[in-house]
Every structure is written in C-alpha cells, then in structure tokens.
Amino acid sequence: MPRPKKKRKIDHPPKMLGFKPFGIRFCDAPHISLQFEEYETVKLVIYDKLSQVAAAEKMEVSRPTLTRIYNSALKKIAQAFVEGKAILIKGGDYEFEKDWYKCKSCFKLIDDINHSAVCGDCPADADTKDELINLNE
Structure with a gap:
C-alpha cells in the first residue's frame, strides 16, 4: 500500500484562475489543468530564481518530488502553448501557509x-x- 501524499506548502495563491490563447474564444479552446503545486514550482524555480533544493524546502517536499511536479508543469505549459490550449489553475494536494x-x-x-x-x-x-x-x- 503506497504512502499517503503529503500536502505541498504554497505561500501565495495565483492572482488569476488561468490563461487563454490570444485570438481563440475561451469556450472554444480546449483546456489543460495546472495544479496549484505545479504553478508554485514554476513560480519558485523560474520567477523567484530559487534552486530546486531551496524550492523543495520551501514547499516541504523532497527535491526529487519537486522535480517531478516541476517537469509535469513545464510539460503542460508547453502543450498549452504549442497546441493553443487554455490553462486552468486549480486543484491538487496543497495547503496555504x-x-x-x-x-x-x-x-x-x-x-x-x-x-x-x-x-x-x-x-x-x-x-x-x-x-x-x-x-x-
């Protein structure tokens, strides 16, 4: 039986609910769900310029777990960008500070x-x- 998932610590919720491609109506665009913890990893590693070790400590997860979450987020963002899909930020295993x-x-x-x-x-x-x-x- 696998160990239960630990909730990821998130400092601040995103200001928006997601993004949509320019020139495509939201109701016509298929969407991809980006979980709150995926958003947080991208924010910490790219925007805040933290190392993955420091970001993992901040979210109270291991560095390999942070890397898996981060890679999943980048894959979803790339898919949305290339395929013209909207991104909705919602859900996941998280808790705010x-x-x-x-x-x-x-x-x-x-x-x-x-x-x-x-x-x-x-x-x-x-x-x-x-x-x-x-x-x-």
Missing part, C-alpha cells in the same frame, strides 16, 4: 480579513458584503 480570501467583485487577494466581510478596495456603494471567497477550502 495562511488563510487567503478573494473578493468576488474586484478579485483582490486578501490574506487577513480582520473580522471584516469586505475587501476594503471596492466602492462603498458596491454590494460586496459577505462576498469574499475562502481559497483554503
């Missing part, structure tokens, strides 16, 4: 709601009460 919320009106990411139900950046007349989405669920 802290609680994250997203405003349904302006899509701002909020890491601490301070017992408030609004993001604070939406206009006062906007109907945003209780309109935060908990990204940790």
Whole structure:
C-alpha cells in the first residue's frame, strides 16, 4: 500500500484562475489543468530564481518530488502553448501557509480579513458584503 501524499506548502495563491490563447474564444479552446503545486514550482524555480533544493524546502517536499511536479508543469505549459490550449489553475494536494480570501467583485487577494466581510478596495456603494471567497477550502 503506497504512502499517503503529503500536502505541498504554497505561500501565495495565483492572482488569476488561468490563461487563454490570444485570438481563440475561451469556450472554444480546449483546456489543460495546472495544479496549484505545479504553478508554485514554476513560480519558485523560474520567477523567484530559487534552486530546486531551496524550492523543495520551501514547499516541504523532497527535491526529487519537486522535480517531478516541476517537469509535469513545464510539460503542460508547453502543450498549452504549442497546441493553443487554455490553462486552468486549480486543484491538487496543497495547503496555504495562511488563510487567503478573494473578493468576488474586484478579485483582490486578501490574506487577513480582520473580522471584516469586505475587501476594503471596492466602492462603498458596491454590494460586496459577505462576498469574499475562502481559497483554503
């Protein structure tokens, strides 16, 4: 019986839900699902320029596990790029370092709601009460 998968630590959720190819309607484009931990490996290794060892420590996984996740992400991104597919970022075995919320009106990411139900950046007349989405669920 295999060992249960360990949840990967993710510092910050992505600002977007995915990407779509320019010139193709989203509803017409087939899509590829990129898991949150795959997004995180690409962000840490390429964008933040961490070594795979440092990125693995940050995500609390082994370096070979990080390499497998990273290679899977690169393969999916390349497939989407070459075949003109949309990328949806969702799912996976992950947990955030802290609680994250997203405003349904302006899509701002909020890491601490301070017992408030609004993001604070939406206009006062906007109907945003209780309109935060908990990204940790």
